Amino acid sequence: MNNKNKLLITGASGFLGRVACSYFARDGWEVYGVAYQQRLGIDGITTLSCDLTDPAECKALFERVSPGAVLHLAAMSKPDACEQNPQESQRINVDASARLASLCADYQAKLVFTSTDLVFSGDKAPYQEDDPVEPINRYGEQKVRAEEVISWLYPDATIARMPLMFGPGVPGKPSFTEQLLASLQQRKTMRLFTDEYRTVVNAETAVQGLKLALDQPGATLHLGGKERWSRYAFGQLMAELVGLDADVFQPVKLADIQTAAHRPADACMSSERAFALGYSPASVRCQLKTVLDGLGGPGANR
Ligand SMILES: NC(=O)c1ccc[n+]([C@@H]2O[C@H](COP(=O)([O-])OP(=O)(O)OC[C@H]3O[C@@H](n4cnc5c(N)ncnc54)[C@H](OP(=O)(O)O)[C@@H]3O)[C@@H](O)[C@H]2O)c1
Structure with missing residues (x-):
């Protein structure tokens, strides 16, 4: 079966994920949006619920969807929360990301992982993709670790470093x-x-960058504004x-x-x-x- 057009989006209920789901559905993809604690109702996509920190649930998710491509946006994305919840944030930001990379390698699915500008220390900007990373908080450290382990497990994965983004929030947040x-x-x-x-860029612009990233296997790309x-x-x-x-x-x-x-x-x-x-x-x-x-x-x- 041809699954190239099947796009699995994790973090679909999040700030960026909601915009991404709508954008890629309009763009003609068969979108499967994965939420966890929030309910998700977006026209034109299939919504699924999965705790990505649970290996069995992840495996079942891939068996169910058999994706041709994955946008992995799910994360504990607030630096203060990561600092205060080191183990929980490690499980979703690093361990789950590694698990998804292995599954993508098994399924030969494209993978784009959303990292962050906070992998840098902030005293040598502007940063190019090949500049040494030097995180100064736990969130940045976890994203660096995830970048490394993903690239090691699946060299064709794409790392997209996102800037601070603006746009509409999600219900209740x-x-x-x-x-x-x-x-x-x-x-x-x-x-x-x-x-x-x-x-900074708005979420809609960032998603256009993620679309480009899907066709850049093995690359690290900065998706900041001008x-x-x-x-x-x-x-x-x-x-x-x-x-x-x-x-x-x-x-x-x-x-x-x-x-x-x-x-x-x-x-x-x-x-x-x-x-x-x-x-x-x-x-x-x-x-x-x-x-x-x-x-x-x-x-x-x-
Ligand atoms: N927003 C920014 O300005 C910014 C800047 C740089 C990088 N980034 C990166 O861009 C990506 C998207 O960020 P965002 O702002 O859209 O994040 P967000 O609004 O905080 O959304 C996080 C998403 O992750 C999901 N999630 C959390 N734990 C999960 C678990 N155990 N299993 C499955 N899903 C889980 C959440 O699902 P539920 O809500 O349903 O539980 C939610 O959909 C993240 O990787 C973030 O690190 C964001």
Whole structure:
């Protein structure tokens, strides 16, 4: 049976996964979206539930779907949570990723693994794909370990390092973008870092990069945007686009706030390799306008 068009997406109920499922279904793939604790209802895809930390459930998942390609997005993706839950985060971020790599090798399925810009320390940006990794928190360490073990078990796997992404959140979990908008609309003070820089993109753009990554076996690709933004500057841009006062945003420095996980100051990535393949993020202003339109239009619910 030809299974090339069958795309298994783990983390389908997450921030990026929901966008990916809809995008690839529209793109003509037979999409199987895997959720865990959340319920998932996305038109045009088959939804499945699986605890990827359970070897038997993973095996059964592959027997059921027999995928031609896998986008492995599932993770404990919040650095503070990884710091506070070292064993649980290891099981999903590293052990489950290794298991999926072995299964993909057995099934000869393409595999794209979503890693992070937080594999870097943040003091030598912009980072190229071949720059040495030097994580400064547990989440970054686990992603490095996962990259290594995946590439060892399945050299054809593709590592896609994702930047900080913005866009709509998932039910019950407002995204950073939605928190900023709510802060502007409700005149609620929010502290934003002025000295933490990222090459941000919206989730829809990132997914276009993941599509390219599917055709780059064995590669490591950075899928960052073309611009360097701090969260504070991003908040200012949003205020301008929705026509609301930016004075709710308080500028703070990384050193001012204690978090469970250390945060790299400048994890900006150079994504020239992906740009040369046709990855072409629009300006952040333009991407954010699109996201705000989707959230109900600039200044909506003022
Ligand atoms: N968001 C960003 O800005 C960003 C930046 C860099 C890299 N990344 C990477 O990009 C990927 C997607 O991130 P995201 O923001 O979309 O993550 P997210 O919103 O936190 O979603 C995490 C997903 O993983 C699933 N999951 C967690 N534990 C699982 C388990 N034991 N078995 C099966 N599924 C499990 C969750 O399922 P349930 O919710 O159903 O339990 C959820 O669908 C991750 O690999 C993340 O590390 C994200």
